[in-house]
Amino acid sequence: TAQVTDRKGALAAFKRCKRSLGRVQSVLTDSGYTGEPFAQGVKDILGEHVTVQIAKRSELHTFKVMPKRWVVERSFAWLDKNRRLWKNCERWLNTSLQFVHLAFLALLLRRS
Structure with missing residues (x-):
């Protein structure tokens, strides 16, 4: 809240x-x-x-990739490719969490 x-x-x-x-x-x-x-x-x-x-x-006003930030940004980009996760229409939070787990599991299965 x-x-x-x-x-x-x-x-x-x-x-x-x-x-x-x-x-x-x-x-x-x-x-x-x-x-x-x-x-x-x-x-x-x-x-x-x-x-x-x-x-x-960075203290400078130039573009610089923040250390390890790309790991988080990449993970969110992968999740954005799943249409099911674009809108949260689930009644229970646990259901939404399980769909996030399924999205990452599908990603891992495609890569293996």
């Missing part, structure tokens, strides 16, 4: 999905997630071994 900041929402999502995030070693975020409280919250939830990396923008 609009009353929850992105940082608090991310921490809540990590708490909710903690069991399936056991092998996470690093969390890559943008500059909206800076600050020691967020990093410490991630470590409290996922473990002290997890590092939080902030992808920082």
Whole structure:
């Protein structure tokens, strides 16, 4: 909702999905997630071994690809190719999540 900041929402999502995030070693975020409280919250939830990396923008006013940002952008581009995901018409959030999983599974099957 609009009353929850992105940082608090991310921490809540990590708490909710903690069991399936056991092998996470690093969390890559943008500059909206800076600050020691967020990093410490991630470590409290996922473990002290997890590092939080902030992808920082270039100080120059020239175009430069941000480090590792392309991984996230590429994944969203792949999802955009699935017409079923363009509009969220599902009644339950879990159903939408399963369609995202199916889209990535179809991508992996095409590549193998």
